[in-house]
Amino acid sequence: MEAVAEPGNLAGVRHIVLILSGKGGVGKSTISTELALALRHVGKKVGILDVDLCGPSIPRMLRAQGRAVHQCDSGWVPVFVDQEQKVSLMSVGFLLEKPDEAVVWRGPKKNALIKQFVSDVAWGQLDYLVVDTPPGTSDEHMAAVEALRPYSPLGAIVVTTPQAVSVGDVRRELTFCRKTGLRVIGVVENMSGFVCPHCTECTNVFSRGGGEELARHAGVPFLGSVPLDPKLTRSLEEGGDFIQEFPHSPAFQALS
Numbered sequence: 401m402e403a404v405a406e407p408g409n410l411a412g413v414r415h416i417v418l419i420l421s422g423k424g425g426v427g428k429s430t431i432s433t434e435l436a437l438a439l440r441h442v443g444k445k446v447g448i449l450d451v452d453l454c455g456p457s458i459p460r461m462l463r464a465q466g467r468a469v470h471q472c473d474s475g476w477v478p479v480f481v482d483q484e485q486k487v488s489l490m491s492v493g494f495l496l497e498k499p500d501e502a503v504v505w506r507g508p509k510k511n512a513l514i515k516q517f518v519s520d521v522a523w524g525q526l527d528y529l530v531v532d533t534p535p536g537t538s539d540e541h542m543a544a545v546e547a548l549r550p551y552s553p554l555g556a557i558v559v560t561t562p563q564a565v566s567v568g569d570v571r572r573e574l575t576f577c578r579k580t581g582l583r584v585i586g587v588v589e590n591m592s593g594f595v596c597p598h599c600t601e602c603t604n605v606f607s608r609g610g611g612e613e614l615a616r617h618a619g620v621p622f623l624g625s626v627p628l629d630p631k632l633t634r635s636l637e638e639g640g641d642f643i644q645e646f647p648h649s650p651a652f653q654a655l656s
Protein backbone atom coordinates (compact mmCIF):
# COMPACT_ATOMS: atom_id res chain seq x y z
CA MET A 401 0.00 0.00 0.00
CA GLU A 402 1.35 3.46 -0.92
CA ALA A 403 2.15 5.48 2.23
CA VAL A 404 0.33 8.78 2.58
CA ALA A 405 2.79 11.62 3.25
CA GLU A 406 2.41 13.02 6.75
CA PRO A 407 4.35 16.31 6.61
CA GLY A 408 4.07 16.75 10.38
CA ASN A 409 6.37 13.81 11.11
CA LEU A 410 9.53 15.45 9.76
CA ALA A 411 8.47 19.03 10.41
CA GLY A 412 10.41 19.08 13.69
CA VAL A 413 13.67 17.82 12.11
CA ARG A 414 16.25 20.57 11.55
CA HIS A 415 18.84 18.76 9.40
CA ILE A 416 18.75 15.50 7.44
CA VAL A 417 22.05 13.77 6.63
CA LEU A 418 22.19 10.77 4.29
CA ILE A 419 25.20 8.49 4.74
CA LEU A 420 26.25 6.93 1.43
CA SER A 421 28.97 4.51 0.34
CA GLY A 422 29.90 2.95 -2.97
CA LYS A 423 30.14 -0.54 -1.50
CA GLY A 424 29.46 -2.52 1.65
CA GLY A 425 31.91 -3.02 4.49
CA VAL A 426 33.56 0.40 4.31
CA GLY A 427 32.01 1.50 7.62
CA LYS A 428 28.87 3.35 6.51
CA SER A 429 26.75 2.04 9.42
CA THR A 430 29.67 2.64 11.79
CA ILE A 431 29.95 6.27 10.71
CA SER A 432 26.14 6.68 10.91
CA THR A 433 26.10 5.28 14.45
CA GLU A 434 29.15 7.09 15.76
CA LEU A 435 28.14 10.36 14.11
CA ALA A 436 24.77 10.17 15.89
CA LEU A 437 26.49 9.40 19.22
CA ALA A 438 29.04 12.18 18.68
CA LEU A 439 26.19 14.65 18.02
CA ARG A 440 24.45 13.49 21.18
CA HIS A 441 27.74 13.99 23.02
CA VAL A 442 27.57 17.71 22.14
CA GLY A 443 23.97 17.96 23.33
CA LYS A 444 22.03 17.37 20.10
CA LYS A 445 18.88 15.33 19.73
CA VAL A 446 19.36 12.80 16.97
CA GLY A 447 17.29 10.26 15.07
CA ILE A 448 18.77 7.42 13.02
CA LEU A 449 16.75 6.03 10.13
CA ASP A 450 18.20 2.72 8.94
CA VAL A 451 17.06 2.18 5.35
CA ASP A 452 19.70 -0.51 4.71
CA LEU A 453 16.79 -2.96 4.43
CA CYS A 454 18.85 -6.02 3.49
CA GLY A 455 21.60 -5.46 6.08
CA PRO A 456 20.17 -3.55 9.05
CA SER A 457 23.15 -3.57 11.42
CA ILE A 458 22.46 -0.46 13.50
CA PRO A 459 20.11 -2.12 16.06
CA ARG A 460 22.97 -4.53 16.87
CA MET A 461 25.58 -1.75 17.02
CA LEU A 462 23.39 0.15 19.49
CA ARG A 463 22.34 -2.95 21.43
CA ALA A 464 18.71 -2.36 20.50
CA GLN A 465 18.08 -5.74 18.86
CA GLY A 466 14.74 -7.28 19.75
CA ARG A 467 13.23 -3.95 20.83
CA ALA A 468 9.75 -3.22 19.47
CA VAL A 469 8.35 -0.15 17.73
CA HIS A 470 4.86 0.92 18.78
CA GLN A 471 2.13 2.76 16.97
CA CYS A 472 0.77 6.10 18.15
CA ASP A 473 -1.76 8.45 16.50
CA SER A 474 0.92 10.05 14.29
CA GLY A 475 2.68 6.81 13.29
CA TRP A 476 5.48 4.51 14.45
CA VAL A 477 7.28 5.53 17.62
CA PRO A 478 11.03 5.00 17.11
CA VAL A 479 13.12 3.13 19.69
CA PHE A 480 15.17 5.25 22.12
CA VAL A 481 18.63 3.75 22.49
CA ASP A 482 19.88 5.81 25.42
CA GLN A 483 18.56 6.59 28.88
CA GLU A 484 18.36 10.33 28.27
CA GLN A 485 16.14 9.64 25.22
CA LYS A 486 18.31 11.79 22.96
CA VAL A 487 18.96 9.17 20.28
CA SER A 488 16.05 7.40 18.59
CA LEU A 489 16.25 4.71 15.95
CA MET A 490 13.94 3.25 13.31
CA SER A 491 15.05 0.19 11.39
CA VAL A 492 13.52 -2.65 9.42
CA GLY A 493 15.31 -4.83 12.00
CA PHE A 494 12.53 -3.95 14.46
CA LEU A 495 9.86 -5.21 12.09
CA LEU A 496 11.39 -8.65 11.48
CA GLU A 497 10.26 -11.63 13.52
CA LYS A 498 13.84 -12.87 14.01
CA PRO A 499 16.94 -10.62 14.05
CA ASP A 500 18.74 -12.71 11.40
CA GLU A 501 15.70 -13.05 9.11
CA ALA A 502 16.56 -12.08 5.51
CA VAL A 503 14.58 -9.37 3.73
CA VAL A 504 13.95 -10.85 0.28
CA TRP A 505 11.77 -8.21 -1.34
CA ARG A 506 11.51 -6.82 -4.82
CA GLY A 507 12.24 -3.12 -5.47
CA PRO A 508 8.65 -1.75 -5.27
CA LYS A 509 8.06 -3.27 -1.84
CA LYS A 510 11.38 -1.89 -0.54
CA ASN A 511 10.61 1.55 -1.99
CA ALA A 512 7.16 1.55 -0.38
CA LEU A 513 8.68 0.78 3.04
CA ILE A 514 11.27 3.54 2.64
CA LYS A 515 8.51 6.04 1.80
CA GLN A 516 6.56 4.79 4.79
CA PHE A 517 9.63 5.20 7.03
CA VAL A 518 9.90 8.81 5.85
CA SER A 519 6.21 9.64 6.27
CA ASP A 520 5.06 7.47 9.17
CA VAL A 521 7.72 7.67 11.90
CA ALA A 522 6.88 10.12 14.70
CA TRP A 523 10.36 11.60 15.29
CA GLY A 524 9.25 14.65 17.24
CA GLN A 525 11.81 17.47 17.56
CA LEU A 526 15.27 16.50 16.28
CA ASP A 527 18.42 18.50 15.59
CA TYR A 528 19.61 15.83 13.14
CA LEU A 529 18.18 12.83 11.35
CA VAL A 530 20.99 10.53 10.18
CA VAL A 531 19.88 8.19 7.38
CA ASP A 532 21.95 5.02 6.85
CA THR A 533 21.45 3.80 3.28
CA PRO A 534 22.36 0.53 1.50
CA PRO A 535 25.67 0.45 -0.41
CA GLY A 536 25.70 1.63 -4.02
CA THR A 537 23.14 3.67 -5.91
CA SER A 538 19.98 1.60 -6.15
CA ASP A 539 16.25 2.23 -6.41
CA GLU A 540 16.22 2.48 -2.62
CA HIS A 541 18.47 5.55 -2.80
CA MET A 542 16.18 7.18 -5.35
CA ALA A 543 13.17 6.38 -3.14
CA ALA A 544 14.89 7.85 -0.07
CA VAL A 545 16.04 11.02 -1.85
CA GLU A 546 12.63 11.59 -3.47
CA ALA A 547 10.77 11.05 -0.21
CA LEU A 548 13.16 13.23 1.83
CA ARG A 549 13.67 16.05 -0.67
CA PRO A 550 10.66 18.12 0.52
CA TYR A 551 12.15 18.16 3.99
CA SER A 552 15.47 19.85 3.33
CA PRO A 553 18.00 20.97 4.48
CA LEU A 554 19.12 17.63 3.16
CA GLY A 555 22.73 16.66 2.48
CA ALA A 556 24.92 13.60 2.02
CA ILE A 557 28.14 12.38 3.59
CA VAL A 558 30.00 9.89 1.41
CA VAL A 559 32.11 7.26 3.21
CA THR A 560 35.06 5.56 1.55
CA THR A 561 38.12 3.55 2.51
CA PRO A 562 41.50 4.61 1.17
CA GLN A 563 41.82 1.77 -1.36
CA ALA A 564 41.42 2.63 -5.02
CA VAL A 565 38.46 0.29 -5.68
CA SER A 566 36.36 1.88 -3.02
CA VAL A 567 37.44 5.31 -4.17
CA GLY A 568 36.31 4.38 -7.71
CA ASP A 569 32.91 3.38 -6.32
CA VAL A 570 32.65 6.63 -4.48
CA ARG A 571 32.97 8.56 -7.73
CA ARG A 572 29.71 6.92 -8.84
CA GLU A 573 28.18 7.96 -5.53
CA LEU A 574 29.18 11.57 -6.15
CA THR A 575 27.71 11.36 -9.67
CA PHE A 576 24.45 10.09 -8.12
CA CYS A 577 24.39 13.12 -5.81
CA ARG A 578 25.02 15.49 -8.73
CA LYS A 579 22.32 13.88 -10.90
CA THR A 580 19.71 13.89 -8.12
CA GLY A 581 20.64 17.40 -6.95
CA LEU A 582 21.66 16.10 -3.52
CA ARG A 583 24.05 18.45 -1.71
CA VAL A 584 27.32 16.74 -0.74
CA ILE A 585 28.30 17.76 2.80
CA GLY A 586 31.61 15.99 2.30
CA VAL A 587 33.69 12.81 2.07
CA VAL A 588 34.91 10.79 5.08
CA GLU A 589 37.83 8.38 4.69
CA ASN A 590 37.29 5.46 7.08
CA MET A 591 39.77 2.72 8.09
CA SER A 592 42.51 5.18 7.32
CA GLY A 593 45.45 3.59 9.11
CA PHE A 594 45.48 1.20 12.08
CA VAL A 595 45.68 2.34 15.68
CA CYS A 596 47.97 -0.01 17.66
CA PRO A 597 46.15 -0.99 20.89
CA HIS A 598 49.48 -0.98 22.79
CA CYS A 599 51.18 2.25 21.79
CA THR A 600 48.21 3.98 19.97
CA GLU A 601 50.52 4.74 17.06
CA CYS A 602 48.66 4.86 13.74
CA THR A 603 50.11 2.73 10.87
CA ASN A 604 48.92 3.13 7.28
CA VAL A 605 47.88 -0.43 6.34
CA PHE A 606 46.40 0.66 3.01
CA SER A 607 47.45 3.62 0.93
CA ARG A 608 46.31 6.84 2.52
CA GLY A 609 44.81 10.08 1.28
CA GLY A 610 42.59 8.67 -1.49
CA GLY A 611 39.47 10.20 0.04
CA GLU A 612 41.03 13.61 0.37
CA GLU A 613 42.37 13.54 -3.17
CA LEU A 614 39.00 12.43 -4.50
CA ALA A 615 37.18 15.18 -2.61
CA ARG A 616 39.58 17.79 -3.94
CA HIS A 617 39.17 16.46 -7.47
CA ALA A 618 35.35 16.45 -7.19
CA GLY A 619 35.30 19.92 -5.62
CA VAL A 620 33.53 18.76 -2.43
CA PRO A 621 34.71 19.18 1.19
CA PHE A 622 36.91 16.53 2.81
CA LEU A 623 35.60 16.00 6.35
CA GLY A 624 38.38 13.83 7.78
CA SER A 625 39.97 10.40 8.23
CA VAL A 626 38.84 7.86 10.82
CA PRO A 627 41.50 5.23 11.61
CA LEU A 628 40.81 1.52 12.14
CA ASP A 629 40.57 1.19 15.88
CA PRO A 630 40.10 -2.23 17.55
CA LYS A 631 38.38 -0.49 20.48
CA LEU A 632 35.78 0.86 18.07
CA THR A 633 35.23 -2.60 16.52
CA ARG A 634 34.74 -4.09 19.99
CA SER A 635 32.44 -1.31 21.06
CA LEU A 636 30.28 -1.84 17.95
CA GLU A 637 30.15 -5.57 18.59
CA GLU A 638 29.25 -5.19 22.24
CA GLY A 639 26.92 -2.22 21.81
CA GLY A 640 29.10 0.08 23.93
CA ASP A 641 29.37 3.85 23.72
CA PHE A 642 32.78 4.36 22.14
CA ILE A 643 32.43 8.14 22.11
CA GLN A 644 31.75 8.18 25.85
CA GLU A 645 34.36 5.57 26.78
CA PHE A 646 37.33 6.62 24.65
CA PRO A 647 37.20 10.40 24.24
CA HIS A 648 40.97 10.59 23.70
CA SER A 649 41.19 7.93 20.98
CA PRO A 650 42.30 9.03 17.49
CA ALA A 651 39.03 7.67 16.04
CA PHE A 652 36.97 9.80 18.43
CA GLN A 653 39.06 12.88 17.62
CA ALA A 654 38.37 12.26 13.93
CA LEU A 655 34.66 11.60 14.43
CA SER A 656 34.12 14.67 16.53
Ligand code: ADP
Binds near residue numbers: 424627
Ligand atom coordinates in the same frame (compact mmCIF):
# COMPACT_ATOMS: atom_id res chain seq x y z
P1 ADP B 1 29.03 -0.93 6.07
O1 ADP B 1 27.86 -0.29 6.77
O2 ADP B 1 29.70 -0.01 5.11
O3 ADP B 1 28.69 -2.27 5.44
P2 ADP B 1 30.04 -1.40 8.76
O4 ADP B 1 29.85 -0.06 9.38
O5 ADP B 1 29.05 -2.47 9.08
O6 ADP B 1 30.15 -1.26 7.16
O7 ADP B 1 31.52 -1.84 9.12
C1 ADP B 1 32.05 -3.10 8.76
C2 ADP B 1 32.87 -3.65 9.93
O8 ADP B 1 34.02 -2.85 10.12
C3 ADP B 1 32.11 -3.64 11.25
O9 ADP B 1 32.38 -4.84 11.89
C4 ADP B 1 32.70 -2.47 12.02
O10 ADP B 1 32.72 -2.76 13.39
C5 ADP B 1 34.10 -2.36 11.47
N1 ADP B 1 34.59 -0.97 11.38
C6 ADP B 1 34.16 -0.01 10.56
N2 ADP B 1 34.88 1.14 10.71
C7 ADP B 1 35.79 0.87 11.68
C8 ADP B 1 36.86 1.63 12.30
N3 ADP B 1 37.13 2.88 11.93
N4 ADP B 1 37.59 1.02 13.26
C9 ADP B 1 37.33 -0.26 13.61
N5 ADP B 1 36.38 -1.03 13.08
C10 ADP B 1 35.61 -0.48 12.11
